[in-house]
Amino acid sequence: MSTAAPLSSPARVLVVGGGGRENALAWALTRSQGVERVWVAPGNGGTAELEGCEQLAIAESDQEGLLAACREQAVELVVVGPEAPLAAGLADRLRAAGIPVFGPGADGAQLEASKQWAKALMQDAGVPTAGYWPASSREEALAALEAQGKPLVVKADGLAAGKGVTVAETMEEARTAIEEIFAGRFGGEASLVLEERTHGPEVSVFALTDGERMVLLPPAQDHKRIGEGDTGPNTGGMGAYAPAPLLDAAGLEQVRQLVLEPTLAALRARGISYRGVIYAGLMLTEHGPSVIEFNCRFGDPECETLMPLLGPELAAVLLACATGRLDQAPELSIAPLCSACVIAAAQGYPGAIRKGDPISSALQPNASLQLFHAGSRREAGGTCLTNGGRVLAVVAQATDFDSAFEKAYTGLSQVTFEGMTYRRDIGHQVRSR
Ligand code: AMP
Numbered sequence: 001m002s003t004a005a006p007l008s009s010p011a012r013v014l015v016v017g018g019g020g021r022e023n024a025l026a027w028a029l030t031r032s033q034g035v036e037r038v039w040v041a042p043g044n045g046g047t048a049e050l051e052g053c054e055q056l057a058i059a060e061s062d063q064e065g066l067l068a069a070c071r072e073q074a075v076e077l078v079v080v081g082p083e084a085p086l087a088a089g090l091a092d093r094l095r096a097a098g099i100p101v102f103g104p105g106a107d108g109a110q111l112e113a114s115k116q117w118a119k120a121l122m123q124d125a126g127v128p129t130a131g132y133w134p135a136s137s138r139e140e141a142l143a144a145l146e147a148q149g150k151p152l153v154v155k156a157d158g159l160a161a162g163k164g165v166t167v168a169e170t171m172e173e174a175r176t177a178i179e180e181i182f183a184g185r186f187g188g189e190a191s192l193v194l195e196e197r198t199h200g201p202e203v204s205v206f207a208l209t210d211g212e213r214m215v216l217l218p219p220a221q222d223h224k225r226i227g228e229g230d231t232g233p234n235t236g237g238m239g240a241y242a243p244a245p246l247l248d249a250a251g252l253e254q255v256r257q258l259v260l261e262p263t264l265a266a267l268r269a270r271g272i273s274y275r276g277v278i279y280a281g282l283m284l285t286e287h288g289p290s291v292i293e294f295n296c297r298f299g300d301p302e303c304e305t306l307m308p309l310l311g312p313e314l315a316a317v318l319l320a321c322a323t324g325r326l327d328q329a330p331e332l333s334i335a336p337l338c339s340a341c342v343i344a345a346a347q348g349y350p351g352a353i354r355k356g357d358p359i360s361s362a363l364q365p366n367a368s369l370q371l372f373h374a375g376s377r378r379e380a381g382g383t384c385l386t387n388g389g390r391v392l393a394v395v396a397q398a399t400d401f402d403s404a405f406e407k408a409y410t411g412l413s414q415v416t417f418e419g420m421t422y423r424r425d426i427g428h429q430v431r432s433r
């Protein structure tokens, strides 16, 4: 029998970050049982307008500022949204001061922050993933490429804000990608992995974990390309839906057994107590699921898509992950609905973007329709201005995907800003109209 005190919900929660993901997290936490107050640092125009939520003008990189705010506001749980502060050790700093954090320490964040480290861990754990060759010099990388004699996928080792991967079609393209990495395009000491190319549809799986146990969220389907028909350059994600039918309950269970359990065991074997979310980017190949990448955070816009499906136990579950007591958490209820998310991006995205345009919205959110802000900021007078590549996320839920997307696109037609860009075909895989 456990002697630990019964688990309660945190009343005072701080969300770190300022994107659409953090707007969705803050929104879901304000609706969670037992939560009285949510702070977001630094937040955006959407969190500035969120009832029950207060903005803190503290950068996600300012560990001392965030720690001081936690002490001043008696914060009981910190939820860290983005990968950069996790890789920089924010969770370690706050935990050392006794504050529960949902998000791994710098050791666990290497799952995302170092492709070499993550690939080695997957290999040790027997997790299905494409064959790879690590290299720490230009010569070593070029030699490995020539030895394989075929265009490999080239991945910069460190955090590259989604821009570190080249799926080369030709040897020349692969060589150029290698040269760019060692020319210092991604900063710091360059290293990379070359990877065998795999084929199949992609899907995102999220496991909330306390380092021992896990709760899986419905699988989500992202849309990475800027253009309709999945064409054009890669973006952070132009829309998403969940649950992705590509992975049914049996498929998700297979991912738990083949990928997530062995990964957690390998983390523990390295002495890492991973408390946060593991985001597995999977490719469903003809031989089964294969890990394309791990991230140490929620996906964006997958997070916006998933949060409205989760029940009011969320804050208690995240606290239980943070404190290593997921076995004592209430069961996280997940609505058996289809969730659809469409991103409105700034003109020019994913290249040079327009910024500073007023956002106007007549959208009335309701129980099954949400408007989250990503790249926006609120001026002193109260006007929201565009302030990033992905500006807004409109999310809707219904009993089928056709209705959910219809609702989301109707919502989107009620918001506007100069140069607003969006894909009309998000969810094409699951829509009949
Ligand atoms: P990332 O920037 O890590 O999200 O990767 C970008 C995209 O590159 C992924 O979503 C995949 O579509 C593709 N990709 C990454 N690794 C591979 C691989 N081994 N084989 C084929 N495509 C890949």
Ligand code: GLY
Binding pocket: 222, 236, 237, 295, 298, 299, 300, 301, 302
């Ligand atoms: N939507 C992809 C990501 O968050 O990396």
